[in-house]
Amino acid sequence: MSALTLQDVHKSFGKVEVLKGIDLAVVEHEVVCMIGASGSGKSTLLRCVNLLEPVDRGRIVVGDQELTARGVDVNVVRRRIGIVFQAYNLFPHMRVLDNITLAPRKALKLPRAEAEARALELLERFGLSDKRDDYPDRLSGGQQQRVAIVRALAMRPDLMLLDEVTSALDPELVAEVLGVIRELASEGMTMLIATHEMSFARDIADRVVFLDEGVIREEGTPEEIFSAPKEPRTQQFLQRIIEAGRL
Amino acid sequence: MQAGSRSSKILDLGGEGSRSVAVAVASTLVFFGLVVLLVVNSAGWPEVKQAFFDPDVFRASFPDIADAFLLNVRIFLIAEVFILVAALGIAVLRSVPGPVFFPVRALAVAYTDLFRGIPTILVVYILGFGAPALQIQGVPRDPLFWGIFSLVLVYSAYVAEVYRSGIESVHPSQEAAARSLGLTRPQSLRYVIVPQAVRRVVPPLLNDFIGLQKDSALVALIGPVEAFRQSQIEVAGSFNYTPYVATAMLFVLLTIPLARFTDWLIARDRRRQR
Numbered sequence: 001m002s003a004l005t006l007q008d009v010h011k012s013f014g015k016v017e018v019l020k021g022i023d024l025a026v027v028e029h030e031v032v033c034m035i036g037a038s039g040s041g042k043s044t045l046l047r048c049v050n051l052l053e054p055v056d057r058g059r060i061v062v063g064d065q066e067l068t069a070r071g072v073d074v075n076v077v078r079r080r081i082g083i084v085f086q087a088y089n090l091f092p093h094m095r096v097l098d099n100i101t102l103a104p105r106k107a108l109k110l111p112r113a114e115a116e117a118r119a120l121e122l123l124e125r126f127g128l129s130d131k132r133d134d135y136p137d138r139l140s141g142g143q144q145q146r147v148a149i150v151r152a153l154a155m156r157p158d159l160m161l162l163d164e165v166t167s168a169l170d171p172e173l174v175a176e177v178l179g180v181i182r183e184l185a186s187e188g189m190t191m192l193i194a195t196h197e198m199s200f201a202r203d204i205a206d207r208v209v210f211l212d213e214g215v216i217r218e219e220g221t222p223e224e225i226f227s228a229p230k231e232p233r234t235q236q237f238l239q240r241i242i243e244a245g246r247l
Numbered sequence: 248m249q250a251g252s253r254s255s256k257i258l259d260l261g262g263e264g265s266r267s268v269a270v271a272v273a274s275t276l277v278f279f280g281l282v283v284l285l286v287v288n289s290a291g292w293p294e295v296k297q298a299f300f301d302p303d304v305f306r307a308s309f310p311d312i313a314d315a316f317l318l319n320v321r322i323f324l325i326a327e328v329f330i331l332v333a334a335l336g337i338a339v340l341r342s343v344p345g346p347v348f349f350p351v352r353a354l355a356v357a358y359t360d361l362f363r364g365i366p367t368i369l370v371v372y373i374l375g376f377g378a379p380a381l382q383i384q385g386v387p388r389d390p391l392f393w394g395i396f397s398l399v400l401v402y403s404a405y406v407a408e409v410y411r412s413g414i415e416s417v418h419p420s421q422e423a424a425a426r427s428l429g430l431t432r433p434q435s436l437r438y439v440i441v442p443q444a445v446r447r448v449v450p451p452l453l454n455d456f457i458g459l460q461k462d463s464a465l466v467a468l469i470g471p472v473e474a475f476r477q478s479q480i481e482v483a484g485s486f487n488y489t490p491y492v493a494t495a496m497l498f499v500l501l502t503i504p505l506a507r508f509t510d511w512l513i514a515r516d517r518r519r520q521r
Contacts, residue, residue: 079429
């Protein structure tokens with residue numbers, strides 16, 4: 001069953017058309033990695049799926065619900081979609097535990113005890129139990145990003161969107177965050193991931209999508225995309241990545 | 248950490264160690280010594296001393312003025328509570344998005360423009376004399392009420408702007424994070440945006456409150472006998488200006504703890520988040 005379907009999605013900022021008709025389907029338990037140069041539309045696409053940006057045209061369907069239909073309660077829909085940002089975006093005025101329990105308590109109306117039990121279980125699982133009472137500024141970038149992932153997971157989403165979650169991290173901290181994502185994938189979490197980490201994408205993705213100038217230029221298995229890309233644009237992009245020593 | 252320890256000091260000596268303390272003390276003594284010498288040796292000092300710094304008049308007038316000053320304290324404490332709430336409401340209304348709410352935003356802008364524009368003293372006069380004169384059933388006629396009401400109107404306009412600058416200083420990614428978790432816009436404001444905004448604006452906000460404390464004297468103009476009015480009465484009785492100085496002293500004494508409290512709050516917040 002399809003977890004996420006995009007049909008002919010268009011999005012412009014002013015005169016610049018960032019998404020020029022995207023068609024994409026992600027099935028349940030599938031991990032799809034989006035690769036492509038900066039400005040190719042990866043982040044915008046993820047923000048559109050979460051309705052942080054309204055789309056100009058096209059349909060977005062999550063599970064059996066069309067987000068782009070009229071009269072949809074975006075707050076209800078968003079609870080089913082977790083998003084993790086490049087810059088973590090933790091709430092700096094709240095302790096780690098409160099960061100995680102805020103939305104379950106206020107949006108899902110869970111009692112505090114239940115929300116905290118849920119949060120502590122997740123913190124435990126990702127080795128962050130001792131950070132529960134710290135403010136985010138005290139944590140390393142890798143720890144902050146793991147907390148951000150836990151915060152999204154605490155809503156028990158059907159679908160996770162990851163927007164270049166390792167791009168702001170020091171190289172030695174990337175592995176711990178990728179480890180968390182791997183674990184999610186192995187548990188069958190449906191994920192749409194925008195990433196610059198090619199070897200990670202190759203390793204974790206069921207399917208890789210190459211985004212170029214607002215369209216999906218090519219898609220296929222990691223093997224097809226990374227070893228035998230068909231489109232000249234994909235070949236060029238991967239060539240540059242290899243020259244930069246990142247594949 | 249460095250920034251935190253620095254700002255937690257009330258006064259920065261500009262250096263470390265006993266030597267800089269000694270230099271600071273010496274230069275302070277020299278500076279104020281010179282100022283005192285200049286004043287005390289001026290031609291008019293004997294008369295000024297007599298008229299403004301008469302210890303006997305001070306002792307005689309101080310208890311009544313201090314008593315009346317409690318009314319000032321009441322005035323601004325009551326006003327502050329209402330201002331904190333009203334101003335936040337106005338600031339939030341001003342940031343409501345969407346074309347439907349244009350009238351709301353326009354109204355909030357008009358309000359802040361109007362009440363920052365009119366001199367406080369005129370608001371006090373107009374409302375203090377005008378509103379009770381309408382003789383509408385249920386509208387209070389107590390000048391104290393209208394005095395406080397005027398201060399709330401004027402200072403809410405200022406404080407709303409302070410809040411707004413705080414709200415706008417919170418990065419949009421914070422709201423994106425809150426909304427993406429399924430929180431509604433009011434929930435995002437209440438739990439994520441406003442708490443961060445308020446922390447950032449505590450210093451300018453308390454600065455406005457120091458201004459308000461002083462302006463509580465304006466309520467005297469429509470009747471209530473607070474410290475300033477009381478000192479006028481004392482001056483009229485003694486033909487000596489010392490009661491004004493006593494009143495000024497009381498206002499300053501009240502400002503200092505508030506200013507230090509502000510410093511302490513900021514320092515505490517820095518420590519907590521690091």
